[in-house]
Amino acid sequence: MEESFEVFRRNITRLRKEKGLKQKELAAKVGIGGKHMSDIVNNRSNPSPEVQKKISEILDVDWSDLFLERSEIRSTAGESVRSSDIFLGIPFMSTPTIGEDNEPIIDINTQSHFAYSKEWLNAIGCPDDMVVYRVQDEAMAPTIPENSIILIDRSQNKPIKFKVFVVWHNGKMLIRRCIPAGSGVAFATDNNPQDIIKNKDCTVIGRVLNMSQSDL
Structure with a gap:
């Protein structure tokens, strides 16, 4: 990128x-x-x-x-090449709201996109259910600071050890790393691995695939 x-x-x-x-x-x-x-x-x-x-x-x-x-x-023939042949616009996800049973209600803004190289997306398998999100208070500094733009694969909602995920916990969206915990896994920040969220106590929204720094 x-x-x-x-x-x-x-x-x-x-x-x-x-x-x-x-x-x-x-x-x-x-x-x-x-x-x-x-x-x-x-x-x-x-x-x-x-x-x-x-x-x-x-x-x-x-x-x-x-x-x-x-x-x-x-192109070499002198014909125009559409930028859409090279880039894919991934829609933005708004901050989830609280739904029934405290589960997240996710809204996708199809009018606002962030462009990624199709070649790069194909190299990572080009997941079918990708969204981008501007990080706010959910930040996991210093790994993913506030105001970063992250690419989320919503199809990867099963914990994978040591990967970074977006999770829903107590009515809030958080960015946490999946870590080993006893015979299972939990989620924690990089700067405070003792502050653990048990896997059974949260909903995994998706895995973070990429992070870009961004300023308003």
Whole structure:
């Protein structure tokens, strides 16, 4: 994923210059501070999906094309290649609400997506039930800090030792690592493995496959 963001940064700089915009002018049009834009183009921060889309609108390009090398936008025959042939947009999951029997009610926002390389998704098996989520108070710092964007495979709802999962416990969604506990497993944070949630006391929402840093 970092390679995709490297391409994204290069394209921002190239397209900004082609439009005759200074970096601080682009930042102002996008609605972010000059330092934030500097952090984005200098690989100190990855922009949120909202900022990515705003940048693409200002630069008059398709959002997904910002992640393409110039040579990838056209095929060898000179015909246009759709960005959807290279990237797959994964929908965002909203923070679950509490339903009957304290179980989570999960809402998927099909109007908002985060783009992942199809080649990378195929390499990990391209699960059928993937969502992305912006981490809030569920963070598991320092492994997964607040405001990260995580890719969740909801089809993997069976605990696997030492993997990171999103779980539902006492009406809250939490990010925890699956650890051995006696003859079974439990879930705990990386910085406090003694703070354990027993497997029988929570519902596994899905396994975390990927984490990207993101700033609003």
